[in-house]
Amino acid sequence: MNRILATAAxxxxxxxRNRWVAISIGLMAVFALVLSAAGSAPTGGLGIDRLSVTVAxxxxxxxxxxxxxALLMSFDAIAGEVERxxxxxxxxxxxxxxxxxxxxxxxxxxxxxxxxxxxYGLAAVAAFWVDPASAxxxxxxxxxxxxSLLLGATFLGAGYALxxxxxxxxxxxxxxxxxWLGAVVLYDLGLLAAVVSDDGGWFTTDLFPLALLANxxxxxxxxxxxxxxxxxxxxxxxxxxxxxxxxxxxLSVIAWPLLSLTLAATxxxxxxx
Amino acid sequence: MTPTLKISQLTKTYAGFKALDAVSLTVxxxxxxxxxxxxxxxxxxMMKIVLGLIPFDSGSVTVCGAAPGSAAARAQVAYxxxxxxxxxxxxxxxxxxxxxxxRGEDPKRARDLLDRVGLHAAxxxxxxxxxxxxxxxxxxxxxLIGKPRLLVLDEPTSGLxxxxxxxxxxxxxxLASEGAAVLLSSHALTEVEARTDRIVILSQGHMxxxxxxxxxxxxxxLPVTMHVTARNGYASEIAEALPGAIRVGADLRLSxxxxxxxxxxxxxxxxxxxxxxxxxVPPSLEDIYSHFSxxxxx
Numbered sequence: 001m002n003r004i005l006a007t008a009a010x011x012x013x014x015x016x017r018n019r020w021v022a023i024s025i026g027l028m029a030v031f032a033l034v035l036s037a038a039g040s041a042p043t044g045g046l047g048i049d050r051l052s053v054t055v056a057x058x059x060x061x062x063x064x065x066x067x068x069x070a071l072l073m074s075f076d077a078i079a080g081e082v083e084r085x086x087x088x089x090x091x092x093x094x095x096x097x098x099x100x101x102x103x104x105x106x107x108x109x110x111x112x113x114x115x116x117x118x119x120y121g122l123a124a125v126a127a128f129w130v131d132p133a134s135a136x137x138x139x140x141x142x143x144x145x146x147x148s149l150l151l152g153a154t155f156l157g158a159g160y161a162l163x164x165x166x167x168x169x170x171x172x173x174x175x176x177x178x179x180w181l182g183a184v185v186l187y188d189l190g191l192l193a194a195v196v197s198d199d200g201g202w203f204t205t206d207l208f209p210l211a212l213l214a215n216x217x218x219x220x221x222x223x224x225x226x227x228x229x230x231x232x233x234x235x236x237x238x239x240x241x242x243x244x245x246x247x248x249x250x251l252s253v254i255a256w257p258l259l260s261l262t263l264a265a266t267x268x269x270x271x272x273x
Numbered sequence: 274m275t276p277t278l279k280i281s282q283l284t285k286t287y288a289g290f291k292a293l294d295a296v297s298l299t300v301x302x303x304x305x306x307x308x309x310x311x312x313x314x315x316x317x318x319m320m321k322i323v324l325g326l327i328p329f330d331s332g333s334v335t336v337c338g339a340a341p342g343s344a345a346a347r348a349q350v351a352y353x354x355x356x357x358x359x360x361x362x363x364x365x366x367x368x369x370x371x372x373x374x375x376r377g378e379d380p381k382r383a384r385d386l387l388d389r390v391g392l393h394a395a396x397x398x399x400x401x402x403x404x405x406x407x408x409x410x411x412x413x414x415x416x417l418i419g420k421p422r423l424l425v426l427d428e429p430t431s432g433l434x435x436x437x438x439x440x441x442x443x444x445x446x447x448l449a450s451e452g453a454a455v456l457l458s459s460h461a462l463t464e465v466e467a468r469t470d471r472i473v474i475l476s477q478g479h480m481x482x483x484x485x486x487x488x489x490x491x492x493x494x495l496p497v498t499m500h501v502t503a504r505n506g507y508a509s510e511i512a513e514a515l516p517g518a519i520r521v522g523a524d525l526r527l528s529x530x531x532x533x534x535x536x537x538x539x540x541x542x543x544x545x546x547x548x549x550x551x552x553x554v555p556p557s558l559e560d561i562y563s564h565f566s567x568x569x570x571x
Contacts, residue, residue, distance in 0.1 A: 006374035010363070017362040085358035089415075092324045092352040093375045094344060273326050 003095040007103020008110070015073065015111050024069045024111055028119025031061055036126040051127040051137025055144050058123055059224045062116070062148045063217050067155040067184050069115060073108045074159025075176040078268060079169045088273040098265045105156055105261070112152040120145055144224050150257050154216045155180075157260030164267035184217045209244045216260075219252035275338065277302050277423045277454035278323060283332035285318055285478075292318045294478040295332070300454045302422070305445060307465040308458040310475035311566060316458040317355065319475070320425050323456070324352055337422050348376075351421035355428045355458075357412025361401030365392055365411050368400060372415045386414040391440065405432040413441065417448075424448065426457040430464060442468040462558040474565045482565040486558075493564045495556035496528040499537065507547035514544055 015021050035057045081087040090100065124141055127134045159176055166172035191211055198204050212218040226246050278300040285293040293315045300306050308316045321327045322334060325342015339345035359368050365387055370380035387396045390410040400408065409432045416424055430438045449455055459465050472489060474482040482489055503511045503523050512520050518527040529537055541551055
């Protein structure tokens, strides 16, 4: 445990000095504020409070930004150590490899938590300012925050796994961007195209919900939109949220970080310095 | 006494190339063993196997009574990599404090350790601003953490100036006298001569020689060179008395086997006043090293 905390403290210090903390907080804060400002049209027609609407927007923001920030922080984690030549020495120290990985995870998740809390917090303050009845949206905001961290952990783990497999930072960066594009952007486009061409057939009714649950980013979106009453305020793939039971998307959101960290640990164990 | 490190018949192959071929070696507590060889001779490979960083094909390795790389072994082994590298954003003190925590020691001792290797003034500067020699000292400082029973040092003195080099060997003497076993590698025999108990020469994965410097000298049996300087006009007379000598102006050079050395010196002494000076040059350390590392097909 002490070794994990020592690694976490050191990694956090490095993230602070490399400006990762500042960059992540700045990124989340700016986007959250822009979203709040852009979504300030009257919402009376929907009959829900302002914060719940903001949460629906923040869900769409988080689904892109949280994986991106997580991958940007994690792609260098192992490959960078290999390139700097610091890994062999580190691996001769007592402690299991998984402890090194967990230490890095704690630090990176901490940075992500700061960024998420700063961004979502600012958006919440803006919502309260416009609509004092926003308090009823607080549970959704809380849910969005912890699921964002689980989503972040999933992509941090994926980043560590890619970093271990690539063994060079440039290769790991390419793989990380590829994963982000594939899992967060193209996956939904592909599903949408398939649904359109399927025209209400077997794919749409049977495979489509499973395909959404199988992707951590989609599961995150489904869970947050279905759990809050805000699904009506969202559009697109998220409209499917109502068709899938809540426990299924919750299970996917919780299982993915464990799966990706197991993958990362397995990949890291195979690295020969 | 149970050896700290015991390697027997160790073989490691990289894609058909034998990096190590049936190498056996034992290092007792308190002894300093120097591993010599060219680049690619197998020194680093052997060290990485001892540390458990890379697997090996056959043979056996026991480190402090445990398997290499096992938790028990890692707790008792310190390593100094060739060209020690650290994260440039950390200060020397932070880096050492981290390594102390990993070994379960008090991170506040970082300053003491850096003082011991002469890095007091730079402890709070980022490692990114350090010179190669300073990084090497940070590497050395971390190797001193927690009374290791075996120190594996890969070219520890590269990048150090002669004075630091002497300080470094003094530190090693201290550790060895407390019972730590030391396995260090080097390119140069001159560097390790007086500071190690045993020398092992590797060449293309084979162990070509092992023993103290005296043993190596005897086994190599390289000829001794003599330079005889004649007084004016006596050069040809001396040349007749010393068959086999090569005349270079007023100087005569000859080389002879170790066992003939005294006989030749006696003959030179008989020449009396005709000889102005004589110099006896034993085979240099580099000669001995080349003798062994070349014997293996180079």
